[in-house]
Amino acid sequence: MAARGGLLGLVLLLLVGAVPRGLGLYFHLGETERRCFIEEIPDETMVIGNYRTQLYDKQREDYMPATPGLGMFVEVKDPDDKVILSRQYGSEGRFTFTSHTPGEHQICLHSNSTKFSLFAGGMLRVHLDIQVGEHANDYAEIAAKDKLSELQLRVRQLIEQVEQIQKEQNYQRWREERFRQTSESTNQRVLWWSIVQTLILVAIGVWQMRHLKSFFEAKKLV
Amino acid sequence: MEPGRPAAAGMGGRALCWLLCLLQAGRAGGAELTFELPESARQCFHEPLQRGLKFTLDFQVITGGHYDVDCYVEDPNGKTLYKEAKKQYDSFSHRAEVAGVYTFCFSNEFSTFSHKTVYFDFQVGDEPPILPDMSHRVTALTQMESACVTIHEALNTVIDSQTHYRLREAQDRSRAEELNHHVSYWSVGETVLLLVVSVTQVMLLKSFFTETRATTGAVST
Numbered sequence: 383m384a385a386r387g388g389l390l391g392l393v394l395l396l397l398v399g400a401v402p403r404g405l406g407l408y409f410h411l412g413e414t415e416r417r418c419f420i421e422e423i424p425d426e427t428m429v430i431g432n433y434r435t436q437l438y439d440k441q442r443e444d445y446m447p448a449t450p451g452l453g454m455f456v457e458v459k460d461p462d463d464k465v466i467l468s469r470q471y472g473s474e475g476r477f478t479f480t481s482h483t484p485g486e487h488q489i490c491l492h493s494n495s496t497k498f499s500l501f502a503g504g505m506l507r508v509h510l511d512i513q514v515g516e517h518a519n520d521y522a523e524i525a526a527k528d529k530l531s532e533l534q535l536r537v538r539q540l541i542e543q544v545e546q547i548q549k550e551q552n553y554q555r556w557r558e559e560r561f562r563q564t565s566e567s568t569n570q571r572v573l574w575w576s577i578v579q580t581l582i583l584v585a586i587g588v589w590q591m592r593h594l595k596s597f598f599e600a601k602k603l604v
Numbered sequence: 605m606e607p608g609r610p611a612a613a614g615m616g617g618r619a620l621c622w623l624l625c626l627l628q629a630g631r632a633g634g635a636e637l638t639f640e641l642p643e644s645a646r647q648c649f650h651e652p653l654q655r656g657l658k659f660t661l662d663f664q665v666i667t668g669g670h671y672d673v674d675c676y677v678e679d680p681n682g683k684t685l686y687k688e689a690k691k692q693y694d695s696f697s698h699r700a701e702v703a704g705v706y707t708f709c710f711s712n713e714f715s716t717f718s719h720k721t722v723y724f725d726f727q728v729g730d731e732p733p734i735l736p737d738m739s740h741r742v743t744a745l746t747q748m749e750s751a752c753v754t755i756h757e758a759l760n761t762v763i764d765s766q767t768h769y770r771l772r773e774a775q776d777r778s779r780a781e782e783l784n785h786h787v788s789y790w791s792v793g794e795t796v797l798l799l800v801v802s803v804t805q806v807m808l809l810k811s812f813f814t815e816t817r818a819t820t821g822a823v824s825t
Contacts, residue, residue: 406633406635406651406652406653406728407635407649407650407651407726408649408650408651409647409648409649409650410648417639418639418640419637419638419639420638420639420640420721421638422638422770422774510635510637511635512635512636512637514636521734521735522734522735522736525735532735532737532738532749533746533748533749533752535734535735536734536749536752536753536756537752539734539756540752540755540756540759543756543759543760543763544759546763547759547762547763547766550763550766550770551766554766554769554770554773557773557777558773560777561773561776561777561780564777564780564781564784565780567784568780568783568784568787571784571787571788571791572787575787575791578791578795579791579794579795579798582795582798582799583798586798586799586802589802590802590805590806593806594806594809594810597810597813598813601813603813
């Protein structure tokens with residue numbers, strides 16, 4: 383009897399332990415509302431997103447885990463506005479993608495509910511956690527797979543962090559070049575516009591005088 | 605299995621689950637998100653916290669309008685812990701005195717036509733160890749392990765600094781691109797305006813003299 387209770391407790395402990403950390407933060411989402419998040423990341427960076435939804439239950443006057451029929455539509459766009467992930471997940475889901483071009487990736491979530499009755503005028507509570515780069519690594523898994531000791535695992539974490547720093551620095555260099563191009567383009571445009579404006583003014587002035595002179599001569603006023 | 609057993613196991617299990625869920629909620633971690641805030645909109649985020657946990661909220665506006673946003677933080681009892689209007693970036697730290705759900709909101713309600721992109725970093729407590737066993741350690745760390753911890757903390761500082769620079773760069777780049785667009789539109793607009801005004805001037809002047817001529821003609825006869 384005690385053993386069964388103990389076993390159940392252990393199973394529950396493992397199950398709850400398996401819930402990814404960081405799913406504490408939540409926000410409310412309307413039925414047709416679409417919420418977008420932006421991740422500016424270098425290339426070859428893995429992003430893992432976990433979400434959990436809860437629906438307001440009027441009877442219990444609390445948020446309960448959503449019915450299995452209610453899912454979330456997840457869409458991820460790369461910096462060139464190309465869709466790299468477009469999938470529907472259940473009421474609880476985990477999505478992963480790796481960036482192939484550096485820049486701003488857009489992660490959009492909206493519920494797939496089409497029936498008004500599902501929401502009953504309430505809101506959907508969405509718990510969300512997005513881990514990027516080195517934070518997305520599961521070190522327990524890495525330790526088990528490569529059979530690393532604790533010290534070796536710590537060093538592995540340092541290596542991953544340094545690699546992430548290197549990628550970010552390369553990305554910084556690329557971005558700075560784009561920024562410089564924009565600034566130089568603005569500089570060119572301002573210079574070009576000042577010259578053209580002067581020429582236009584002079585030309586218009588000349589045209590005005592000539593036109594009016596010929597007009598007055600025709601009217602025999604000059 | 606007797607009928608009574610599953611019920612008892614279920615109740616005990618549920619209580620254990622609830623307790624562990626609460627512990628999970630109080631465990632350290634955090635969220636770092638960049639989201640779009642439409643004009644005249646307000647978006648709120650909530651986080652359940654245990655008593656005594658220290659949390660820090662950093663936020664920065666990356667694109668849009670005058671790069672400012674209203675922000676406020678409330679504790680579970682509705683008391684306002686932090687409230688600032690039209691801030692470009694700020695950092696707020698607080699130790700949770702009450703256990704429950706803390707709310708922080710960003711408001712763009714004062715703006716009618718510029719949507720903003722806001723970055724926030726909500727850090728709770730200390731960083732959790734990479735292996736759960738590490739938190740149950742009884743002996744002191746060896747020199748190698750201490751060195752690893754020092755390097756790890758230094759690298760965390762580097763990564764935070766990189767994030768800070770990335771956000772500033774994104775903001776500056778957004779302003780530069782906006783300037784570029786404004787210059788383009790203004791040059792085209794001013795060319796058109798210039799041409800329209802000069803042609804109108806000439807035509808108006810001509811019309812003055814045409815009327816006077818007709819009036820003079822009418823008077824003389």
